[in-house]
Amino acid sequence: MAIIGIVGTPYHTVDKTPFWWNKVTYTRQSFIDVFQTLGHTVLILPVDQPEKAEVYLQLVDKIVLTGGADVSPQYYGEEPHFKLETTDPIRDAFEFAIIDAALKFHKPILGVCRGLQVLNVYFGGSLYQDLSQTTSQIKHRQSPTPQEFPTHHVLVDQQSSLSFLPEQYFVNSFHHQAVKNLGEGLKAIAHGTDGLVEAIENKEKGVLAVQWHPECTWTTEAFDRQIFEYFANRSL
């Protein structure tokens, strides 16, 4: 049994009703459900000062970085493109520190969506700030199609950690950014049929990340559930 630390998503917009005008830190229930169903224990880690990252890291065996705001382009040396959406430099800084700590103490990291993008930037890569900067004609933001439905295909490297997925796998998609230049030491292990990176890894460092959202599909898509099993059971 592993203790899984999920860095929480700060929701600091107070003019909407979902949390009764409260600022909150949240994570999707489906992340909690999948790990609890698999017999693991989940801790949601609030964003804190980067200097505190190691304190949190000592409490858990593995780290999950989830979806959310765009990574601030200052971290990969670009000015904000006019299609850049909400950013959260405080979360960026804490997640970079959590990655530092996880690598230092040899604890595996799973990135999902923004989590993949944060990891890519951490390792020195860059992002398309908006998919309009690419030639892709694929709809990577499937909304309003519900999150539990896969909508586009990815081609999976059968020599990678994700080799348990079919070579052509059907995934959901809720992103408007994507990997531009790959970070140092990372390998792109799944691509959309448009060539965009849909999964990355660094096997030696225990880093694995997907651009889609298996937390939304794990109850119906056995292979997506297997991603969480693989991550929770892996040791470096």
Ligand SMILES: [Mn+2]
């Ligand atoms: Mn996609």
